[in-house]
Amino acid sequence: MRHMSEQPARWTQASVHPDMWLDPDDDPRDRKGPGPDGELATLREYLTDYRLTLRMKCEGLDPEQLARRSVPPSTMSLLGLVRHLAEVERDWRNWITDGDPLPKLYGRRDADFDEAVPDQAVVDAAYADLEREQAATDAALAAFPDPGERVGKDRMAIRELLVHRVEEYARHCGHADLLRECIDGRVGQ
Numbered sequence: 755m756r757h758m759s760e761q762p763a764r765w766t767q768a769s770v771h772p773d774m775w776l777d778p779d780d781d782p783r784d785r786k787g788p789g790p791d792g793e794l795a796t797l798r799e800y801l802t803d804y805r806l807t808l809r810m811k812c813e814g815l816d817p818e819q820l821a822r823r824s825v826p827p828s829t830m831s832l833l834g835l836v837r838h839l840a841e842v843e844r845d846w847r848n849w850i851t852d853g854d855p856l857p858k859l860y861g862r863r864d865a866d867f868d869e870a871v872p873d874q875a876v877v878d879a880a881y882a883d884l885e886r887e888q889a890a891t892d893a894a895l896a897a898f899p900d901p902g903e904r905v906g907k908d909r910m911a912i913r914e915l916l917v918h919r920v921e922e923y924a925r926h927c928g929h930a931d932l933l934r935e936c937i938d939g940r941v942g943q
Contacts, residue, residue: 762939793901797916804923805888811930812836815937821872824936825929832933834867835926836880841866842922843887847894849915850905859883891919 790799812832820833841859848855901913
């Protein structure tokens with residue numbers, strides 16, 4: 755068991771508000787001005803912000819740090835979260851199609867976390883997979899401008915899928931906060 759003295763010292767890059775990840779003027783998620791108009795635009799903006807938050811939580815770490823399971827007994831790592839979200843983006847496309855499901859991106863169940871190893875090629879592939887799968891799911895959903903439209907074998911409403919995507923990223927950004935703080939002490943919004 756680790757002792758408190760072995761924990762990294764808490765720190766942030768913010769200078770204005772020391773409990774934030776970075777200063778508000780430097781936050782790429784702050785678009786200034788009024789929020790988006792309409793349900794779909796609002797959901798998409800929240801999703802975009804959570805996607806960016808996950809990337810921010812991973813910035814500046816090497817492959818060993820990204821793959822570190824820093825909150826035992828959890829098997830999660832930041833790299834595992836990136837791989838997991840690529841996997842679920844692919845799976846969400848299965849929910850909106852009537853056709854055969856796409857195969858799992860990483861093969862067997864839990865390979866997204868179990869095979870998140872400290873190797874730069876694995877890190878690079880994970881980010882490429884995430885970007886590709888996000889773009890493919892975004893493109894598939896763009897074909898449905900009515901959030902109430904029901905699609906796929908289970909007749910799921912587009913709204914339900916979009917809210918679930920926001921929820922999934924938000925939940926995992928919370929995990930990323932804890933993982934990152936245990937890796938190097940970085941804290942904040």
